[in-house]
Amino acid sequence: xxxxxxxxxxxxxxxxxxxxxxxxxxxxxxxxxxxxxxxxxxxxxxxxxxxxxxxxxxxxxxxxxxxxxxxxxxxxxxxxxxxxxxxxxxxxxxxxxxxxxxxxxxxxxxxxxxxxxxxxxxxxxxxxxxxxxxxxxxxxxxxxxxxxxxxxxxxxxxxxxxxxxxxxxxxxxxxxxxxxxxxxxxxxxxxxxxxxxxxxxxxxxxxxxxxxxxxxxxxxxxxxxxxxxxxxxxxxxxxxxxxxxxxxxxxxxxxxxxxxxxxxxxxxxxxxxxxxxxxxxxxxxxxxxxxxxxxxxxxxxxxxxxxxxxxxxxxxxxxxxxxxxxxxxxxxxx
Amino acid sequence: xxxxxxxxxxxxxxxxxxxxxxxxxxxxxxxxxxxxxxxxxxxxxxxxxxxxxxxxxxxxxxxxxxxxxxxxxxxxxxxxxxxxxxxxxxxxxxxxxxxxxxxxxxxxxxxxxxxxxxxxxxxxxxxxxxxxxxxxxxxxxxxxxxxxxxxxxxxxxxxxxxxxxxxxxxxxxxxxxxxxxxxxxxxxxxxxxxxxxxxxxxxxxxxxxxxxxxxxxxxxxxxxxxxxxxxxxxxxxxxxxxxxxxxxxxxxxxxxxxxxxxxxxxxxxxxxxxxxxxxxxxxxxxxxxxxxxxxxxxxxxxxxxxxxxxxxxxxxxxxxxxxxxxxxxxxxxx
Numbered sequence: 328x329x330x331x332x333x334x335x336x337x338x339x340x341x342x343x344x345x346x347x348x349x350x351x352x353x354x355x356x357x358x359x360x361x362x363x364x365x366x367x368x369x370x371x372x373x374x375x376x377x378x379x380x381x382x383x384x385x386x387x388x389x390x391x392x393x394x395x396x397x398x399x400x401x402x403x404x405x406x407x408x409x410x411x412x413x414x415x416x417x418x419x420x421x422x423x424x425x426x427x428x429x430x431x432x433x434x435x436x437x438x439x440x441x442x443x444x445x446x447x448x449x450x451x452x453x454x455x456x457x458x459x460x461x462x463x464x465x466x467x468x469x470x471x472x473x474x475x476x477x478x479x480x481x482x483x484x485x486x487x488x489x490x491x492x493x494x495x496x497x498x499x500x501x502x503x504x505x506x507x508x509x510x511x512x513x514x515x516x517x518x519x520x521x522x523x524x525x526x527x528x529x530x531x532x533x534x535x536x537x538x539x540x541x542x543x544x545x546x547x548x549x550x551x552x553x554x555x556x557x558x559x560x561x562x563x564x565x566x567x568x569x570x571x572x573x574x575x576x577x578x579x580x581x582x583x584x585x586x587x588x589x590x591x592x593x594x595x596x597x598x599x600x601x602x603x604x605x606x607x608x609x610x611x612x613x614x615x616x617x618x619x620x621x622x623x624x625x626x627x628x629x630x631x632x633x634x635x636x637x638x639x640x641x642x643x644x645x646x647x648x649x650x651x652x653x654x655x656x657x658x659x660x661x
Numbered sequence: 662x663x664x665x666x667x668x669x670x671x672x673x674x675x676x677x678x679x680x681x682x683x684x685x686x687x688x689x690x691x692x693x694x695x696x697x698x699x700x701x702x703x704x705x706x707x708x709x710x711x712x713x714x715x716x717x718x719x720x721x722x723x724x725x726x727x728x729x730x731x732x733x734x735x736x737x738x739x740x741x742x743x744x745x746x747x748x749x750x751x752x753x754x755x756x757x758x759x760x761x762x763x764x765x766x767x768x769x770x771x772x773x774x775x776x777x778x779x780x781x782x783x784x785x786x787x788x789x790x791x792x793x794x795x796x797x798x799x800x801x802x803x804x805x806x807x808x809x810x811x812x813x814x815x816x817x818x819x820x821x822x823x824x825x826x827x828x829x830x831x832x833x834x835x836x837x838x839x840x841x842x843x844x845x846x847x848x849x850x851x852x853x854x855x856x857x858x859x860x861x862x863x864x865x866x867x868x869x870x871x872x873x874x875x876x877x878x879x880x881x882x883x884x885x886x887x888x889x890x891x892x893x894x895x896x897x898x899x900x901x902x903x904x905x906x907x908x909x910x911x912x913x914x915x916x917x918x919x920x921x922x923x924x925x926x927x928x929x930x931x932x933x934x935x936x937x938x939x940x941x942x943x944x945x946x947x948x949x950x951x952x953x954x955x956x957x958x959x960x961x962x963x964x965x966x967x968x969x970x971x972x973x974x975x976x977x978x979x980x981x982x983x984x985x986x987x988x989x990x991x992x993x994x995x
Contacts, residue, residue: 363817367751369748371713373711379705379809380703382759382793390798416703419703425715425807427718429719458715464724466723471717471803476703478705483697485697485701548702656766
């Protein structure tokens with residue numbers, strides 16, 4: 328008699344069995360900041376300095392990820408990374424994450440568990456744990472993450488506060504995630520694009536650069552999630568300044584060997600990825616010109632007074648449209 | 662020439678326009694607990710006692726709500742209520758909410774804005790504000806809410822801690838939401854079920870009863886989200902006790918005039934709704950028998966030592982299966 332090894336679905340296993348399997352697979356061990364862990368009505372975390380920093384982001388299958396491109400664990404990893412980068416962009420350190428996961432009942436249990444393994448691994452990479460969640464049925468996979476963070480007594484680094492004369496500096500990569508997405512969309516699977524595809528699937532934001540920027544007295548900070556021009560546009564408008572990027576610094580970023588290899592393979596211009604690609608979650612901000620930049624930051628421009636044409640971003644003094652970047656919605660069909 | 666007044670879709674308007682419309686419609690005014698408000702990488706809230714209580718719940722269109730039954734604002738209201746009830750069940754007060762909302766591009770902008778109005782109104786009813794969010798495209802509407810809370814220096818009320826001899830007491834309603842769901846499913850729209858339908862669409866958890874229970878020294882507390890038997894089963898197992906419900910107290914709950922009217926109209930047994938209906942988010946817990954119960958709590962049973970057959974729930978000494986209640990997943994089709 329042959330035994331059957333058909334994969335079990337989430338619907339067959341049920342919510343509690345899947346959660347138990349995921350918890351067993353992802354137990355991160357004790358964390359002194361966790362007062363009440365997952366499994367009760369709510370979790371309780373320490374908030375050492377009397378504040379909590381919080382943000383949320385949702386990833387939708389077919390829209391923000393495709394399971395023929397991403398392994399399930401990649402999806403979890405990315406969902407954590409983009410939230411933890413927002414915490415870092417305030418100058419805070421992540422202290423915990425909650426996760427709501429929706430999937431169709433016919434989803435293989437292993438897919439649901441692997442997504443949660445990726446969430447746990449991503450959380451560990453960001454220095455914290457998943458402390459609570461929800462698992463529900465939907466027509467497509469949806470991962471919603473909320474990240475909590477601790478400013479450790481520092482003032483929050485908002486988008487406002489950049490002053491004329493400040494140095495604009497960046498930590499982390501630019502354009503790699505966008506190049507990887509272009510390679511995946513083009514069906515390119517060669518070694519020339521391996522590094523950028525990995526960067527797209529598993530972004531590695533420079534988390535420590537956020538608190539370091541705060542300790543160095545940064546005036547403003549943002550993570551590059553919509554594209555460099557678009558995100559610096561947010562700082563320019565919130566701070567009522569013009570931000571002028573240094574064309575030579577951008578050219579150096581575009582000359583990165585991985586970007587050049589991908590650009591040659593795909594016939595694209597790497598500078599477009601550098602200016603409008605968002606998914607690397609680098610951190611970019613404004614620093615007093617007298618400040619020694621924290622490790623990992625490179626100067627890429629300067630804050631200027633806004634002229635009569637308003638607060639915006641220029642490259643070498645010339646205005647660039649904030650083209651590209653991420654759009655949350657496709658134009659709806661008629 | 663006739664002017665066209667076709668409704669604008671979320672896809673046509675775009676993410677930022679919809680968010681701006683929602684923010685304008687829902688501005689709750691200043692809150693001294695909000696250090697950094699929506700619109701930056703993350704929000705910053707005060708966490709007065711050095712801890713933060715956090716939980717998350719996701720509602721999916723067609724699964725947790727139907728827009729032919731619920732007004733869009735009802736959906737937002739309910740998403741907040743079930744999260745805020747979890748915060749109250751820890752003995753905490755809500756301090757803020759983050760929301761991730763997914764919807765199809767062809768969704769009418771007014772639907773997206775009304776959902777967010779409902780979220781804002783639900784948050785105000787719970788004594789706090791929405792401080793951040795995300796809006797993305799998906800194939801169906803998904804609302805994911807994370808609630809943050811402040812224990813105000815009290816110890817968290819977990820599911821563990823109930824001791825033999827304690828009084829089991831309930832604040833809030835039982836079975837009304839389940840009765841309302843039964844009426845909606847049966848297509849009953851008469852006055853006999855109007856009250857329970859409203860209770861299903863807009864649950865009104867007794868938020869203040871959570872902190873009141875904590876101040877009264879409650880041993881354990883949970884919100885009734887899966888059904889009274891199922892949720893007290895969580896306390897019984899976490900506390901390693903048996904919980905014996907008083908049949909007369911349950912009969913009194915089932916004799917509620919709104920439940921009786923609905924039961925007569927639908928030909929159902931109101932006691933089933935009382936024992937297995939979850940969506941009213943009442944708060945039920947264990948109190949030292951010497952304690953004066955806080956306002957709003959009614960005794961409904963007693964904690965007993967667990968016998969050789971384990972930790973579970975009985976009614977008048979007889980074990981009841983934890984039937985009914987909410988299942989996150991339908992059994993998957995083959």
